[in-house]
Every structure is written in structure tokens, then in C-alpha cells.
Amino acid sequence: MPTPSPWPTDCWYAVGLSSQVGHQPLAHRFQGREVVLMRDGAGRVLAFDGRCAHRGCSLAAGWAQGDHLVCPYHGWQYDAQGTCVHIPALRAEESIPRQARLRTFPTRERHGFVWLWLAGRQASPDGDVLDIPELEGLTLRAGGDMAYTYATHFTRTIENGIDPTHAAFVHGKSIGRVDPTTDFSLEHYPVQVEPGSLYGRMPIKVKKLNGLTRLLLKGDSSNAYKEYRFLYPNVVVSIIHFGALTLAALQAHVPDNDGETTVRVTNGRNFLTATPLLNRLFDRITLDTGLQISKEDAAVIIEQEPKRVTFRGSHEVLIDSDLILVEYRRMMRERARV
Amino acid sequence: MTQGLENFWYAVEHAHGLRDQPLSVTLLGRRYLLFRDASGQAHALADYCAHRGASLARGWVEGSCVRCPYHGWSYDTDGHCVRIPADPPGTAIPALARMATFPIREQSGFLWIFPGEAGRASEVPIPPFPELGQPGWRAVSGSYTWNAHFSRVVESALDTSHAPFVHRPFFGNREDASVEGLEIVSEPGLVSTHHKLKPPARVGLLKYIVKRKRSHSSSTLTGYLPNVNRIALDFNWKGYQYIYFASNIPVGDHTTLTKWIGVRNFLPYGWADGNSIRNTVDTYEEDKAVVETQPPGPSWSTQGDELLLASDQLILAYRRALARACPSAAPVPAP
Numbered sequence: 001m002p003t004p005s006p007w008p009t010d011c012w013y014a015v016g017l018s019s020q021v022g023h024q025p026l027a028h029r030f031q032g033r034e035v036v037l038m039r040d041g042a043g044r045v046l047a048f049d050g051r052c053a054h055r056g057c058s059l060a061a062g063w064a065q066g067d068h069l070v071c072p073y074h075g076w077q078y079d080a081q082g083t084c085v086h087i088p089a090l091r092a093e094e095s096i097p098r099q100a101r102l103r104t105f106p107t108r109e110r111h112g113f114v115w116l117w118l119a120g121r122q123a124s125p126d127g128d129v130l131d132i133p134e135l136e137g138l139t140l141r142a143g144g145d146m147a148y149t150y151a152t153h154f155t156r157t158i159e160n161g162i163d164p165t166h167a168a169f170v171h172g173k174s175i176g177r178v179d180p181t182t183d184f185s186l187e188h189y190p191v192q193v194e195p196g197s198l199y200g201r202m203p204i205k206v207k208k209l210n211g212l213t214r215l216l217l218k219g220d221s222s223n224a225y226k227e228y229r230f231l232y233p234n235v236v237v238s239i240i241h242f243g244a245l246t247l248a249a250l251q252a253h254v255p256d257n258d259g260e261t262t263v264r265v266t267n268g269r270n271f272l273t274a275t276p277l278l279n280r281l282f283d284r285i286t287l288d289t290g291l292q293i294s295k296e297d298a299a300v301i302i303e304q305e306p307k308r309v310t311f312r313g314s315h316e317v318l319i320d321s322d323l324i325l326v327e328y329r330r331m332m333r334e335r336a337r338v
Numbered sequence: 339m340t341q342g343l344e345n346f347w348y349a350v351e352h353a354h355g356l357r358d359q360p361l362s363v364t365l366l367g368r369r370y371l372l373f374r375d376a377s378g379q380a381h382a383l384a385d386y387c388a389h390r391g392a393s394l395a396r397g398w399v400e401g402s403c404v405r406c407p408y409h410g411w412s413y414d415t416d417g418h419c420v421r422i423p424a425d426p427p428g429t430a431i432p433a434l435a436r437m438a439t440f441p442i443r444e445q446s447g448f449l450w451i452f453p454g455e456a457g458r459a460s461e462v463p464i465p466p467f468p469e470l471g472q473p474g475w476r477a478v479s480g481s482y483t484w485n486a487h488f489s490r491v492v493e494s495a496l497d498t499s500h501a502p503f504v505h506r507p508f509f510g511n512r513e514d515a516s517v518e519g520l521e522i523v524s525e526p527g528l529v530s531t532h533h534k535l536k537p538p539a540r541v542g543l544l545k546y547i548v549k550r551k552r553s554h555s556s557s558t559l560t561g562y563l564p565n566v567n568r569i570a571l572d573f574n575w576k577g578y579q580y581i582y583f584a585s586n587i588p589v590g591d592h593t594t595l596t597k598w599i600g601v602r603n604f605l606p607y608g609w610a611d612g613n614s615i616r617n618t619v620d621t622y623e624e625d626k627a628v629v630e631t632q633p634p635g636p637s638w639s640t641q642g643d644e645l646l647l648a649s650d651q652l653i654l655a656y657r658r659a660l661a662r663a664c665p666s667a668a669p670v671p672a673p
Contacts, residue, residue, distance in 0.1 A: 168423075183427075
């Protein structure tokens with residue numbers, strides 16, 4: 001019997017940013033391998049395993065010819081089903097071997113991401129990418145799309161993404177430093193556990209903002225709160241509300257391998273979505289802030305040990321304000337059986 | 339990771355290397371946090387926050403407590419968590435919210451921690467460095483890393499026959515490289531030998547202070563179990579000596595971090611420090627080039643494939659002493 005995959009299967013992984021995927025192939029590391037994403041003539045996204053069936057070379061430097069993916073080494077061509085349909089070196093009397101195929105993945109495009117179905121027991125999807133009700137009324141904008149690679153396991157980056165209490169300590173520079181005498185305590189908040197999803201809403205503790213963000217967000221900040229939604233297995237949506245203003249960061253925590261995770265981020269908001277110049281300026285601010293926050297998180301979380309969260313028998317001491325992490329760990333135990 | 343080496347004191351940092359900011363060191367594959375409380379007293383904790391396993395090295399010291407950079411948990415010098423900022427006031431702190439503590443001493447110019455059974459710490463000696471801080475002696479210090487097991491590094495400084503080959507600038511005479519019979523001193527916790535050398539070339543400042551015609555110079559090589567080297571070079575001229583004292587820290591099985599102090603009783607002036615440091619670092623680079631090519635892992639694990647001669651007696655004595663002190667680490671049969 002093969003060793004069970006250490007990765008959750010039978011679920012939709014957000015892997016790439018829609019804005020980055022075009023008609024030429026784009027390779028992303030994924031769970032110790034590579035996947036190649038490209039759009040066919042109709043604009044649909046195709047996802048292939050990233051190693052040629054011929055001699056195992058990477059297809060990352062390959063190219064598209066019509067709706068076919070071409071290997072850069074010997075020019076083998078694969079169709080949308082991953083079947084090799086052309087081998088330039090083939091002699092007239094030879095036929096294409098049946099094993100000349102690439103694994104392909106069912107794909108979807110939603111919420112600014114390209115998703116692929118990782119089959120375990122279910123070869124084809126038994127459901128669709130989940131809705132994110134909190135995005136209602138927001139406009140998704142690709143202008144601040146970014147990616148950041150952390151030298152740790154994706155379970156650690158996800159937990160950091162839904163962690164409601166670290167901002168005051170880790171993000172003093174990018175969000176706003178708080179007086180050390182401030183009360184950082186977080187009152188109990190409920191967590192909704194839904195099939196394949198978690199949702200929590202908490203008051204915001206960091207209310208002082210720096211720089212342009214402060215100018216643009218000086219609306220009614222007395223009603224400030226944040227929402228976190230986790231979509232099993234690898235998406236975190238983090239939404240902050242300052243009065244009438246709402247900002248969402250959608251994060252795909254893509255496991256490159258056991259020790260590295262690339263988090264790809266796209267954003268949504270309900271303001272400055274159409275004003276010329278200012279909308280671009282705010283995209284830029286979103287991007288710069290996102291990168292700064294990522295660096296601050298990385299400095300701390302890449303040192304967490306063990307690198308991969310222990311879901312059973314951990315000695316870590318979680319407290320009441322970690323409730324959403326407790327529920328995340330429960331979901332990983334029950335659904336992913338890890 | 340090489341097992342069975344926990345019950346020793348390890349010098350993991352220069353005493354002057356730990357100031358206001360907490361410091362994380364890795365020893366035998368585990369992280370330790372060093373910090374000084376408000377009174378300057380040093381403390382050592384297992385550097386894994388009880389909450390989520392973060393390192394406190396980027397945290398900060400507040401009074402006699404050290405705080406985690408991730409969520410601000412505060413630990414006292416006994417490793418007990420005393421404050422959790424995210425908990426509402428009055429919430430009890432979980433009993434499991436603590437970091438393990440380790441004995442720590444400040445001695446011989448270093449901070450020493452004892453990663454093993456704390457109850458045994460007091461019976462294990464810390465290698466002495468009596469010249470350090472004495473009038474007339476001037477100290478320099480530094481650190482360097484090796485992609486090698488610490489036992490290979492220790493043995494390179496117990497080696498009585500490599501100098502003419504590895505350290506040519508000082509000991510150039512390859513035609514006359516035989517080593518006289520060695521008298522090995524083996525006491526609990528150390529092995530040592532004194533041997534005469536052809537006088538080294540008068541390189542750098544030695545040119546000006548040491549007479550050309552000397553019959554010999556000498557060196558006393560000492561290995562303190564498990565990982566400290568002391569090399570006392572006697573130039574046989576006016577009592578001038580340079581003493582190298584090094585902790586070769588086993589970071590992991592393939593990485594050794596050496597923290598060293600060198601003292602000299604000649605030219606005890608700041609302007610001559612650079613010369614001492616340069617000579618020490620040059621010697622390291624010459625050794626490193628060879629040591630890193632030796633088989634990975636503990637030196638004793640390949641003993642059957644090696645050919646050790648009479649001139650290697652001190653190395654053999656070191657392996658035997660280590661095998662006696664911690665049989666599970668060094669399974670070399672004692673003779």
C-alpha cells in the first residue's frame with residue numbers, strides 16, 4: 001500500500017493568481033513538484049504536472065502551441081487532457097506510446113485565483129470552490145497582487161494568517177505601533193465552523209495607522225473590526241473594517257514543499273475602486289504594505305519549531321483567543337487526517 | 339544528531355557577546371535562549387515559546403523577564419510564563435506555559451550552559467583559563483564555522499604532525515617533519531601533551547620580538563572533553579606565549595561553530611591585536627580546507643578505516659577518553 005500523502009487531498013487548492021496566468025505556461029512549485037498553468041484559446045485554465053513524460057525535464061520553460069503544451073527539451077506536445085499528441089523525433093513506423101501522458105488537474109477560476117482539484121479518493125471534484133459571502137459588495141483588484149515565499153510549512157503560514165493577536169507585536173512598523181501600556185486582551189469571539197470553512201470576527205486592537213493609509217482611512221474608525229475566513233485546505237481571507245471602509249486580503253497559501261510556502265495575495269475593497277489615479281495609488285499602497293507585513297511575519301514564523309504544525313499530541317499551549325486556531329487544527333485532524 | 343553528549347558544560351557564547359538583547363544559540367540540534375536580567379545575571383531557557391514554538395531571539399528583555407516577539411508572552415528567569423497579553427485580566431496562566439531552564443555559568447571568558455541532567459552539572463568541571471584577565475596578558479577573540487563534525491575540529495588541534503603541511507607559512511620544513519615520542523597526559527576530562535617544535539618562521543610581528551637562533555619552541559596541546567581545545571605556544575624566548583582557547587560548539591552533526599579567545603604576554607597593546615587575530619584566522623582557514631574534506635560524522639565512526647600512528651597518540655587518547663566519559667556517544671573500545 002502506498003504511503004498516504006502528507007497533503008490534504010480531495011479538495012480545491014488555490015494555487016495561482018488569475019492575473020498571472022496567460023496563454024504561455026506558468027510553472028508554480030506545488031507539494032514538492034511543479035504544476036504548469038496556461039490558458040487555452042477559450043480562456044480556460046489548464047493545469048499539468050510539470051515534468052515531461054519523456055525524460056523528466058521541467059516544463060516550466062516550455063511554451064504553448066495552440067492549446068498544446070510543448071516540452072522545451074525534445075518538443076513533445078501535450079493536449080488539454082495531458083495526452084502526448086506529437087513527438088517530433090518519432091519515425092514514420094513508430095506510434096506515440098500510451099504512457100506518454102502528463103497528469104492533469106481539474107481547474108476553476110474564482111475569487112482572483114486559479115484552483116486545482118487534488119484527487120485522492122475522488123478522481124473528479126465532488127463539489128465546487130466555496131463562496132466567500134464576506135466579499136459581497138467588494139471589488140477585487142489585481143493591482144496589488146503579490147507573492148511572498150516563507151521558509152516554513154504551510155500549516156504555520158495559515159495559522160499566522162488567522163492569528164488574531166500577533167499584529168500589535170509583529171506589525172508595529174507597517175500597521176501602527178501601540179503604546180506598551182495598551183490593553184491587548186481580546187474578548188471571547190465565536191468561531192463558525194462550516195463544511196470546509198471557518199469564520200471568526202474580532203475587534204481590532206491596532207487602531208493607530210501610519211502614513212497614507214491613515215489619511216485615506218480616517219473615516220469613522222471607532223467601529224473597527226476584522227473578519228477571518230479559512231477555506232480548507234489553503235486559503236485565508238482577512239478583512240478589516242474601519243467604519244464604512246472595508247479592505248480584504250485573499251491569501252492562497254501554496255505549499256511549495258515541506259519546508260517552503262509561497263503565499264499569493266489578491267485584494268478587494270469597497271472604496272477607491274474607480275477613481276482614476278487614486279485607485280492605482282491605493283493599489284500601490286496595498287502592495288507595499290503587504291510586502292512589509294510579509295517580511296515582519298517571516299522574521300518570526302520561520303523560526304517556529306516544529307516547522308509543520310503538530311495536529312495530534314502537540315505540547316503547544318493554546319489559549320482562548322486562539323480559538324480559531326484550535327478549530328483549524330480540529331478541521332485538519334478530521335478532514336485531512338493529519 | 340550525535341547522542342550521549344548532553345552531560346557537559348558547553349561554552350556557547352563569549353561572555354561579552356551577550357548584552358541587552360536576548361540571543362539564540364543552537365547546540366546539538368536544540369535552540370537555547372540566553373538573556374541577561376536587569377542585574378546583568380545571565381539565564382538560559384529552551385528557545386521554544388510554549389505557545390507556538392517561536393524563538394525569543396527577536397524578543398526583548400523587560401526587567402527580569404524576556405518577552406516573545408510573536409504574541410508578547412513574558413517569561414521570568416525560572417521559565418514560567420507570567421503574562422499573556424491576549425488574555426483578559428484575571429485569566430489564570432496555564433501551568434504548561436513555561437520554557438525549560440538550564441544551568442548557566444560565566445567563566446573563563448565564556449557563557450557555559452549544561453544541556454543534560456541539571457543535577458549533575460555541579461560535579462562536571464568547566465575548563466580553566468587561568469591566564470585570561472591576568473596582568474600582562476592581552477586577549478583577542480573571534481568565531482568561525484566549519485562544515486564538519488566537532489570531533490574533527492577538536493582533533494585538528496590535537497594533531498602533532500600536520501603543521502609542516504597544513505601551516506606552511508609558520509612551519510615550513512616538510513623534510514624534517516618526524517615527531518618525537520609523545521608523553522600523553524590523560525586525566526578525567528582532559529588529554530594533553532607537550533611537544534617540541536622546530537622554531538616557527540618569524541612571521542608578522544614575531545620578526546621583531548623573537549630571536550632568529552633558537553633550538554626549538556614548544557607547544558602544549560590540551561583537549562577538554564568534549565569540545566574545548568587549548569593550544570599554548572611557547573616561543574622559547576623571554577617566556578613569550580600565545581594561548582588559544584576554543585569552544586568548538588556542536589551545532590549539528592555537520593556544523594561546528596568555534597568561539598575562541600587568544601591571549602598573549604608579548605606586545606600587550608591594542609595595535610598588535612590585529613596581528614594575533616590574523617594569524618589565528620589564517621591558521622583556521624588552513625585547517626578548514628583539510629578538515630572539511632574528512633568523512634562526515636563523528637571521527638570515531640570511521641576509526642576502523644583510518645591508520646593512526648604513534649604521532650596520532652593524542653587523538654587516540656581523546657577518543658578513548660570520550661568513549662569512557664560517554665560510552666553511548668563514542669563506541670570505541672577502551673584498551
